[in-house]
Amino acid sequence: MxxxxxxxxxxxxxxxxxxxxxxxxxxxxGNEDRGWKDIGNSKELIEAHSLCxxxxxxxxxxxxLASLPNPEDTVMVGSTGCTSLVFPMVAVHNIHSLFxxxxxxxxxxxxxxxxxFPDRIKDVVVxxxxxxxxxxxxxMTLQAWFRQEKFTTICFDNELYANTGGQESGLMRKGxxxxxxxxxxxxxxxxxxxxxxxxxxxxxxxxxVSKPSLVEKVIKNAVLLAREVGPTYIQMYTPCILEIGKNSxxxxxxxxxxxxxxxxxxxxxxxTDEAKQYLADIDxxxxxAAITAAQPAAK
Amino acid sequence: xxxxxxxxxxxxxxxxxxxxxxxxDPHHLFFEAPRTPAxxxxxxxxxxxxxxxxxxxxxxxxxxxxSEAAALIGELYAEGYVAEYMRGxxxxxxxxxxxxxxxGGARVFTTTAGPGTMRAMENFxxxxxxxxxxxxxxxxxxxxxxxSIQPDTLEMYFLLGTGMLVWHAETAQDFFDWMLKGYIxxxxxxxxxxxxxxxxxxxxxxxxxxxxxxxxxxxxxxxDPYRSPVVCMDMECPPVRMMRDPFVMKSNYIxxxxxxxxxxxxxxxxxxxxxxxxxxxxxxxxxxxxDADILVVASGTAVSQGREAIRLLADEGIRVGxxxxxxxxxxxxxxxxxATKNAKHIFVPEFNxxxxxxxxxxxxxxxxxxxxxxxxxxxxxxxxxEVIAEEIQKSLGRHVxxxxxxxx
Numbered sequence: 001m002x003x004x005x006x007x008x009x010x011x012x013x014x015x016x017x018x019x020x021x022x023x024x025x026x027x028x029x030g031n032e033d034r035g036w037k038d039i040g041n042s043k044e045l046i047e048a049h050s051l052c053x054x055x056x057x058x059x060x061x062x063x064x065l066a067s068l069p070n071p072e073d074t075v076m077v078g079s080t081g082c083t084s085l086v087f088p089m090v091a092v093h094n095i096h097s098l099f100x101x102x103x104x105x106x107x108x109x110x111x112x113x114x115x116x117f118p119d120r121i122k123d124v125v126v127x128x129x130x131x132x133x134x135x136x137x138x139x140m141t142l143q144a145w146f147r148q149e150k151f152t153t154i155c156f157d158n159e160l161y162a163n164t165g166g167q168e169s170g171l172m173r174k175g176x177x178x179x180x181x182x183x184x185x186x187x188x189x190x191x192x193x194x195x196x197x198x199x200x201x202x203x204x205x206x207x208x209v210s211k212p213s214l215v216e217k218v219i220k221n222a223v224l225l226a227r228e229v230g231p232t233y234i235q236m237y238t239p240c241i242l243e244i245g246k247n248s249x250x251x252x253x254x255x256x257x258x259x260x261x262x263x264x265x266x267x268x269x270x271x272t273d274e275a276k277q278y279l280a281d282i283d284x285x286x287x288x289a290a291i292t293a294a295q296p297a298a299k
Numbered sequence: 300x301x302x303x304x305x306x307x308x309x310x311x312x313x314x315x316x317x318x319x320x321x322x323x324d325p326h327h328l329f330f331e332a333p334r335t336p337a338x339x340x341x342x343x344x345x346x347x348x349x350x351x352x353x354x355x356x357x358x359x360x361x362x363x364x365x366s367e368a369a370a371l372i373g374e375l376y377a378e379g380y381v382a383e384y385m386r387g388x389x390x391x392x393x394x395x396x397x398x399x400x401x402x403g404g405a406r407v408f409t410t411t412a413g414p415g416t417m418r419a420m421e422n423f424x425x426x427x428x429x430x431x432x433x434x435x436x437x438x439x440x441x442x443x444x445x446x447s448i449q450p451d452t453l454e455m456y457f458l459l460g461t462g463m464l465v466w467h468a469e470t471a472q473d474f475f476d477w478m479l480k481g482y483i484x485x486x487x488x489x490x491x492x493x494x495x496x497x498x499x500x501x502x503x504x505x506x507x508x509x510x511x512x513x514x515x516x517x518x519x520x521x522x523d524p525y526r527s528p529v530v531c532m533d534m535e536c537p538p539v540r541m542m543r544d545p546f547v548m549k550s551n552y553i554x555x556x557x558x559x560x561x562x563x564x565x566x567x568x569x570x571x572x573x574x575x576x577x578x579x580x581x582x583x584x585x586x587x588x589x590d591a592d593i594l595v596v597a598s599g600t601a602v603s604q605g606r607e608a609i610r611l612l613a614d615e616g617i618r619v620g621x622x623x624x625x626x627x628x629x630x631x632x633x634x635x636x637x638a639t640k641n642a643k644h645i646f647v648p649e650f651n652x653x654x655x656x657x658x659x660x661x662x663x664x665x666x667x668x669x670x671x672x673x674x675x676x677x678x679x680x681x682x683x684x685e686v687i688a689e690e691i692q693k694s695l696g697r698h699v700x701x702x703x704x705x706x707x
Contacts, residue, residue: 005535005536005537006537020537023537072534073534074534075403075532075533075534077399092534093530093532093533093534094532095398095399095402095532097395097398097399097402097422097425097429098395098421098422098425101391101392101395101398101422104387104388104391104392104393104395104396104399105395105396105398105399105402106399107385107396107399108356108358108395108396108397108398108399108400108401108402108403108405108407109399109400109402109403109532110399110403111356111383111385111396111399111400111403111405112355112356112383112399112400112401112402112403112404112405112407113403113404113533114383115355115356115382115383115405116355116403116404116405116533117533122533122534139388139389139392140388140392140395143387143388143392147385
C-alpha cells in the first residue's frame with residue numbers, strides 16, 4: 001500500500017480521528033531508515049496500549065513496530081494472550097484467530113499474498129506469547145519452519161501464561177513455583193532457539209528488549225531474511241512483572257539482570273552462511289548507494 | 300438475478316486465465332452452457348468442479364475417504380489450475396492455513412472427513428466470525444471408537460451449530476453443481492460465510508455415476524476480496540486501530556452486546572444466503588407427491604434410498620411422498636412446514652445413531668408426533684430400501700416379512 005492510499009480529502013481532514021491524521025501527516029511509510037528513534041513523534045502504528053503499567057511487552061511492541069522495514073506492506077498474525085490485547089490498537093493489518101494456530105495462519109496468509117501480489121513484497125510477521133508458540137502451538141511453529149515458510153516468528157517469552165494468571169509454561173525456568181507448578185516446575189526451560197536452528201530457521205536470536213537499537217537491528221534482519229532466505233525466529237524476554245512480583249519500574253532492570261553472561265537471555269544468535277551473505281550484500285548495496293548520494297554530480 | 304458480481308469480476312468475464320479457460324458469467328455457466336456426460340467417481344467429480352472454480356489456495360491432508368479427492372486437486376495444481384497447494388500437518392492446522400489464505404484474500408478450498416472434522420472444529424466458528432468464505436467438502440465418515448472409516452453422518456450434527464452454511468449433497472451431480480454455485484453464494488457481500496458441503500463418504504466419493512459437466516474451458520470469475528464485509532488483511536486499505544479497549548477483556552454490557560450482535564449478524568447472514576441459494580440450486584428442499592399421507596424426509600444418500608423405498612411401497616399400493624432436504628443451514632423451516640402440512644406420518648431415515656435430522660424436524664414442525672425418527676443405520680451399515688419400506692409398513696400396522704432373519 002502506498003502513502004497515497006491513506007490521504008484524506010482536505011474537506012474532511014479536521015473531522016478525522018487524531019490517530020488517522022497522525023498516520024497521514026507523520027507516517028514513516030516508505031522511509032527505509034525508520035526505527036526506534038521515531039517512537040517519540042511517529043505514533044501511527046501504536047500509541048496507547050492496554051497492558052499493565054510498565055509492562056516490558058509494551059516496550060517490545062513499540063520497538064518492533066518502529067523497526068518493521070515495510071509496515072505499509074506488512075501483515076501481522078497474533079495469538080491469544082496479552083499480545084491479543086494490544087493488537088486491536090495496532091494500525092498494521094493483524095489477524096487473531098485462535099490460540100496456538102498463528103504459524104498455520106501465517107503459512108496460508110503468506111502463500112495467498114504471494115499468489116495475489118507476485119511482484120511485490122508483502123511481509124508476514126507472527127508475534128505470539130510463549131504458551132502459543134511453544135506449548136499449544138509447537139506443532140504448527142515447527143512445521144512452518146520445516147516447510148521453510150517465508151515469514152518471521154517472534155515469541156514474547158515471559159516464561160509463563162500471563163494473561164490467564166501466571167501458570168506454568170514450557171519456557172518457564174525449572175524450579176519456578178507457579179500456578180499449575182505448585183512444587184516448582186519439574187523440567188528445564190524448553191530450548192526453542194536451538195530447536196529453531198535445527199528445524200530450518202536461517203536466523204535465530206534470543207535476547208531481551210532492554211536495548212532498543214539491538215531490537216531494531218534484529219527485527220530488521222529477521223524480516224529481510226524471511227523474505228528471501230527462509231524462516232526466522234526471535235525469542236524476546238518480556239518479563240511479566242506482575243507474576244514475578246516486580247513493580248512497574250523494575251521491568252528494565254529485570255531484563256538487564258537476565259541478559260548477563262550465563263543468564264537465560266544472554267544475547268545468542270544463530271545465522272546460516274547464506275543468511276550472513278544476504279545481509280552483507282544488503283549492507284554493501286546500502287553503502288554504495290550512500291557513497292553515490294554523497295558524491296557531487298559528475299559533469 | 301440476486302447473485303451479482305463486482306465491477307472487477309464483471310470486467311474479467313470473457314477474458315482468459317493462464318490455462319486458457321474463459322471467465323464465464325456464473326448464470327451462463329450454470330444454466331446455459333452445454334453439458335457433456337462423464338462417468339466419474341465422486342472424488343473425480345470434486346476435481347472437475349475445482350478445475351472450473353478459479354481456486355487460489357487448496358490445503359490438503361490425508362484422511363479416508365477424502366484423500367483421493369484432496370490428492371486429485373494436487374494434480375490440478377501441478378497442471379496450473381490451482382494457484383497454490385500444500386499439505387498441512389493436521390486438520391486443526393489445515394483449517395488455520397485455510398483461514399490465513401482467506402484472510403489474505405484468496406479463494407480457498409479444502410476437504411476433510413470424520414475425525415478430521417472434529418479435530419478442526421475450533422476453527423469453524425472462527426471462520427464464521429471472521430467472515431471467511433472458505434469451501435470445505437466433508438465426506439462424512441464415522442467418528443466413534445473403536446476406529447471406523449465407514450460412512451456415518453454423525454459429524455454433520457456438530458457442524459450445524461457452527462454458523463457455517465451446511466448443505467448435504469445426495470449425488471455426484473449435486474456435488475459438481477453445488478461446489479461451483481456454493482462459491483457464488485458464499486462470496487456474496489451480504490453472506491460471506493464458509494460453506495460445509497457434505498456428502499456421505501464412500502457412497503458418493505467412491506462410486507461412479509454419470510455426471511453432466513460444464514465445458515472444461517469455462518471457469519468461474521475469480522474471488523474479489525474487496526467485496527468482503529470485513530477488511531481483507533493485505534494492507535491494501537488504510538489500517539485503523541480497531542478499538543481502544545479490546546472487548547475480550549471487558550466485563551460490561553457493551554462488550555457482551557458486541558459479541559452477541561455479531562453472532563446474531565452471522566446467523567442473519569446465513570439466513571440471507573437463501574435469496575442467493577434458492578434460485579441457484581432450485582430451493583432448499585425438493586419435493587415429490589407431498590399430498591400423500593406418508594412422507595419420507597431425508598438428506599444425502601438417505602434420499603436415494605428413500606426414493607427406492609417409495610417405489611417398493613408403490614408396488615404394495617402404498618403411496619408415499621418424498622422431501623429432499625438440500626440445505627441444513629439455513630434450515631428450510633417454512634418450506635418444510637408447507638411440504639409436510641398434509642402428512643400424517645413422516646419418516647426420517649438417517650445414516651447416524653442419533654437421528655439429528657429427525658430432531659431438527661421435531662423442533663420445526665407442528666404436530667411432531669407425526670415424525671418417526673428412523674430407520675437409522677450407523678457405523679458404515681448400508682440402508683437397503685427394504686429397511687425403510689419395512690419401517691413404514693410396520694408403523695402402519697402391516698405384517699411384513701422381516702429382514703431380521705438375514706443373518707440366519
